[in-house]
Amino acid sequence: MNPNFLDFEQPIAELDAKIEELRYVGDDTEINIGDEIIRLQDKCRSLTESIFSKLTPWQTSQLSRHPQRPYTQDYIDRIFTDYQEIHGDRAYGDDKAIIGGMARLGGRPVMIIGHQKGRDTKEKIKRNFGMPRPEGYRKALRMMKLAERFKMPVITFIDTPGAYPGIGAEERGQSEAIARNLFEMSALKTPIICTVIGEGGSGGALAIGVGDRVNMLKYSTYSVISPEGCASILWKSAERAQDAAEALGITSERLKELGLIDGIIDEPLGSAYRDVDLTARNVKQSLIESLDNLDKMGLDKMLETRYQRLMSYGRYTEE
Amino acid sequence: MSWFEKLMPSRIRTESTNKKGSVPEGLWTKCDACNAVLYRAELERNLEVCPKCNHHMRMGARKRLEAFLDESQREEIAANLEPIDILKFKDSKKYKDRIMQAQKATGEKDVLVVMKGQVKTLPVVAAAFEFKFMGGSMGSVVGEKFVRAANVALEQNIPLICFSASGGARMQEALFSLMQMAKTSAVLQKMAARGVPFISVMTDPTMGGVSASLAMLGDINVAEPKALIGFAGPRVIEQTVRETLPEGFQRSEFLVEHGAIDMIIDRRDMRDKIAGLISMMQNKPAA
Numbered sequence: 106m107n108p109n110f111l112d113f114e115q116p117i118a119e120l121d122a123k124i125e126e127l128r129y130v131g132d133d134t135e136i137n138i139g140d141e142i143i144r145l146q147d148k149c150r151s152l153t154e155s156i157f158s159k160l161t162p163w164q165t166s167q168l169s170r171h172p173q174r175p176y177t178q179d180y181i182d183r184i185f186t187d188y189q190e191i192h193g194d195r196a197y198g199d200d201k202a203i204i205g206g207m208a209r210l211g212g213r214p215v216m217i218i219g220h221q222k223g224r225d226t227k228e229k230i231k232r233n234f235g236m237p238r239p240e241g242y243r244k245a246l247r248m249m250k251l252a253e254r255f256k257m258p259v260i261t262f263i264d265t266p267g268a269y270p271g272i273g274a275e276e277r278g279q280s281e282a283i284a285r286n287l288f289e290m291s292a293l294k295t296p297i298i299c300t301v302i303g304e305g306g307s308g309g310a311l312a313i314g315v316g317d318r319v320n321m322l323k324y325s326t327y328s329v330i331s332p333e334g335c336a337s338i339l340w341k342s343a344e345r346a347q348d349a350a351e352a353l354g355i356t357s358e359r360l361k362e363l364g365l366i367d368g369i370i371d372e373p374l375g376s377a378y379r380d381v382d383l384t385a386r387n388v389k390q391s392l393i394e395s396l397d398n399l400d401k402m403g404l405d406k407m408l409e410t411r412y413q414r415l416m417s418y419g420r421y422t423e424e
Numbered sequence: 425m426s427w428f429e430k431l432m433p434s435r436i437r438t439e440s441t442n443k444k445g446s447v448p449e450g451l452w453t454k455c456d457a458c459n460a461v462l463y464r465a466e467l468e469r470n471l472e473v474c475p476k477c478n479h480h481m482r483m484g485a486r487k488r489l490e491a492f493l494d495e496s497q498r499e500e501i502a503a504n505l506e507p508i509d510i511l512k513f514k515d516s517k518k519y520k521d522r523i524m525q526a527q528k529a530t531g532e533k534d535v536l537v538v539m540k541g542q543v544k545t546l547p548v549v550a551a552a553f554e555f556k557f558m559g560g561s562m563g564s565v566v567g568e569k570f571v572r573a574a575n576v577a578l579e580q581n582i583p584l585i586c587f588s589a590s591g592g593a594r595m596q597e598a599l600f601s602l603m604q605m606a607k608t609s610a611v612l613q614k615m616a617a618r619g620v621p622f623i624s625v626m627t628d629p630t631m632g633g634v635s636a637s638l639a640m641l642g643d644i645n646v647a648e649p650k651a652l653i654g655f656a657g658p659r660v661i662e663q664t665v666r667e668t669l670p671e672g673f674q675r676s677e678f679l680v681e682h683g684a685i686d687m688i689i690d691r692r693d694m695r696d697k698i699a700g701l702i703s704m705m706q707n708k709p710a711a
Contacts, residue, residue: 329602354511
């Protein structure tokens with residue numbers, strides 16, 4: 106088992122390894138194995154296509170937190186220019202699970218805010234596995250207020266398992282910090298475009314997720330609770346996470362059907378990490394399109410639309 | 425059963441057990457905190473606060489509003505809103521069945537009960553969470569009812585008071601329930617912008633998505649004594665940090681100490697204290 110691949114990806118990983126091996130061998134033998142490589146590559150592609158054409162919600166959930174999935178910084182590097190990172194909430198500290206700063210998107214100044222996960226163990230700990238504490242949300246809010254003051258659109262990237270459940274986080278007012286962001290974002294006088302790039306975990310995600318456009322990458326997820334958390338509460342066993350993933354409807358496709366998100370951003374075959382540059386180009390295009398549409402709307406209408414959309418969330422009957 | 429009772433004819437035995445059973449159910453209640461045996465009627469007169477140790481027991485939504493509002497001119501708002509199972513959610517039970525059971529057990533259509541009325545003659549809109557309805561969980565109906573409550577407050581420029589008691593978002597409504605956090609916070613933003621007071625009263629327990637939205641956004645945040653208030657549940661935190669939690673962690677007193685809430689109010693003083701606050705916030709003479 107290759108730990109960099111998920112269990113359902115293992116057949117693809119094995120074929121990939123075989124192709125690599127053949128390439129290596131190919132250098133010093135007389136036999137022409139080019140045809141064999143091409144044949145294997147075709148096989149690999151059709152295998153990937155068939156696996157990815159019938160992904161279960163649970164598999165999508167695993168993909169959304171794939172160890173190789175691109176993170177916020179990967180998109181910042183590829184989409185924007187002139188990025189300058191901003192730090193701190195001016196009250197307690199600098200939460201490294203949320204990063205951001207000013208940059209240019211096609212020349213235009215914008216404010217970027219996103220959850221950041223770590224790649225290796227050291228980095229994972231530094232980023233607290235992408236789980237923000239109150240100072241993270243307050244840092245994000247400070248950046249949003251800056252953006253409002255200097256008329257920059259806010260662009261957020263959502264990728265978190267959720268808010269950090271720790272003693273200090275509670276002591277410093279986790280609930281209030283999240284609530285305050287929802288409150289402020291609902292009326293922030295500048296366009297807000299939110300993109301779920303990986304895991305959209307509950308309140309921790311929503312705290313930078315209220316905006317004029319909410320888009321999701323194809324294999325990202327957005328949920329009120331993690332499938333494991335839901336399973337352990339409702340099924341009394343985390344083992345039932347697959348059932349929970351199914352029931353919660355956490356995939357981009359399902360959420361689009363339900364009218365809870367605006368758009369789905371396409372990912373390359375085999376998901377985002379297979380071609381990060383291409384994924385980033387897709388994200389960039391979606392950001393530019395969203396921003397153009399919001400510009401045409403004008404601030405007042407945009408704010409009213411944002412508010413009415415928030416009010417429209419929910420399904421109920423009234424006799 | 426003693427050897428002597430065993431010897432007795434069965435007819436007499438039945439009579440004796442019948443006598444024991446003749447004490448009506450629910451006449452006496454035990455306080456969860458101090459174990460004192462309390463007379464039910466007296467406890468109710470004391471608004472479900474233990475007269476021996478001042479422990480604030482959980483109180484039903486309707487009872488709470490009736491205790492809080494003046495008797496005259498009460499009018500329920502959006503009483504007919506009902507939940508639907510949009511996702512066909514099924515865990516060990518169907519969500520649809522859970523709704524039906526909760527409705528039968530509580531007599532409410534969903535968690536939130538909203539009334540327009542008066543507190544010591546000051547007009548207000550008051551909302552209360554029914555914790556016995558699926559743990560006071562916030563789904564679409566709670567969000568919508570809260571917004572309707574706020575809209576009445578906005579239209580009539582009268583304060584909104586909300587008593588929360590909730591485990592958090594309602595998982596069976598999945599992302600719809602998460603979005604209720606944004607919805608309720610947005611309407612509170614509108615109230616704040618227009619200067620219409622919102623008093624949030626957190627009662628035991630106020631957790632998760634409710635705590636991280638409407639409950640923490642009061643112009644004044646109030647809590648009842650010793651209520652459990654927080655974002656993540658104590659068990660989840662313990663499992664994550666693998667430490668024992670400090671004494672009184674996530675209780676009202678802890679929250680005052682850490683600056684998260686403004687004050688703790690004893691339930692029996694709630695009417696007076698809140699009437700005092702809102703009359704000042706709206707620059708009206710003391711009620």
